[in-house]
Amino acid sequence: MPTATPLVSADEAEPNNSISQARPMTPGEAGRYGVGGNDKADYFSMLVKQWTRYRCETKTDAVDTELFIQDAAGHTLYYNDDRATGEIESWIEWTADTEQTVYIVVKARGDTYGAYALQCIAYAPPTATPYPTAVVVVTVPPQPIPIPAPVVVVQRALQPTATATRSLTVTATAITTMTATATPDTRIMLVVRKLPNVVTTASAAQTEVSLLIYYDANNDRKPSPDEGVPNVSVMLVNGNGQPIQQAFTSALGEVRLTAPQNTQRIVVPFVSGWSETIRHGAVGGVTHNNFQIGLQAVEIPVFIPVETQADNGGQE
Structure with missing residues (x-):
């Protein structure tokens, strides 16, 4: 004779055997339910916020659960069978990339059935880890900075006339010259060389x-x-x-x-x-x-x- 399908006692969430019958829940809420045998799956709905991290998990020692996170079209976004090797509980943790209503689906694996506890919690959006400011080191090859050549200004004396007798002769040379060289560590080295003083020849009285x-x-x-x-x-x-x-x-x-x-x-x-x-x-x-x-x-x-x-x- 075929084995009779085990009957699982109805829980407070029933009927919730499809997306249209999903029981609403909020992050942090926990409840005890039953799945397996004649109750193939339990559906729960929850609104998730963008960039918020969530964790849903089952707690049981009776039924080998499978855990699904699905969208409104029934597409599976995340799945987990056993949270670790040799365990029958399920566990999923993810970060929502958009604000939407997701559906948490709990199923019994194989012929297992029994009671389980389900809880989903939310974490605050993760704080971005500050990255150190990049430091760019630029090596500058040595390049001489051109310095204008010394300037000599000469004003020729005027020839005496009937009304102009004042004359002025000025000879000017640059006092100093500077040679600047940029070194690879970007420091500037200045070499200063003093030249002869400016010689000025004044005019006659x-x-x-x-x-x-x-x-x-x-x-x-x-x-x-x-x-x-x-x-x-x-x-x-x-x-x-x-x-x-x-x-x-x-x-x-x-x-x-x-x-x-x-x-x-x-x-x-x-x-x-x-x-x-x-x-x-x-x-x-x-x-x-x-x-x-x-x-x-x-x-x-x-x-x-x-x-x-x-x-x-x-x-x-």
Whole structure:
């Protein structure tokens, strides 16, 4: 006679023999159920969250369980028969890669049947293990850093003219040069070499000469704004009495000249006996020579002799 199919007492989850009859459960919940014989499988449903880790396991000493984790279409996602060699309990641990409802299916293997306990628990999402920051070592081959060549600046002296006598000669060279070499450990080595000091040749002394000729109409022995005598010839002469520069007084009776270094005196040919020595200062300095000639007033009109610029080829 065939062996009778064992009857398993109905538990509180029955009927839960298919996905449509699955008993809802939540992580952490545990219960005792029976499977095998006339009860081929028990179905439970549970909502899982993305990146959360879960573990479902059976506890029994009577029935050899098989454990399945399936999706809503009945596809098996995870499976386990025995949690270890020689044991009949089942155990699955996994991390959900999406949020969904899964189905935990418990079946009896072979002809075994009996009671079992089922529990599913959830773990917090695993904390990512920080990885050490990568350190990149770059080896830089030695390369010289170009340094501009020394610069020499020369300003040529101007040739003396009737109005320009100041000259300046400057010779400049770089004070230092630097050679930089990058070594493989990225340190920079500087080699400094001192060159001769900059040599500066200053110009000769600059001598400025100004003269005011006025007609002292009110006999106050000082010039007034309307007393200047125009078009009077003024000369600068050297030590031999030879003219170096000539100019004529302006409408205000003034004349201004820059005297060359060989100038010795200033003379006014039409003011008989009048001349003055020109003072020159130190090298690089400016010396001012300021003169005045006051012509005394007379009771009768007199002619003040002047020389026209056209007759003498002079210039204001």
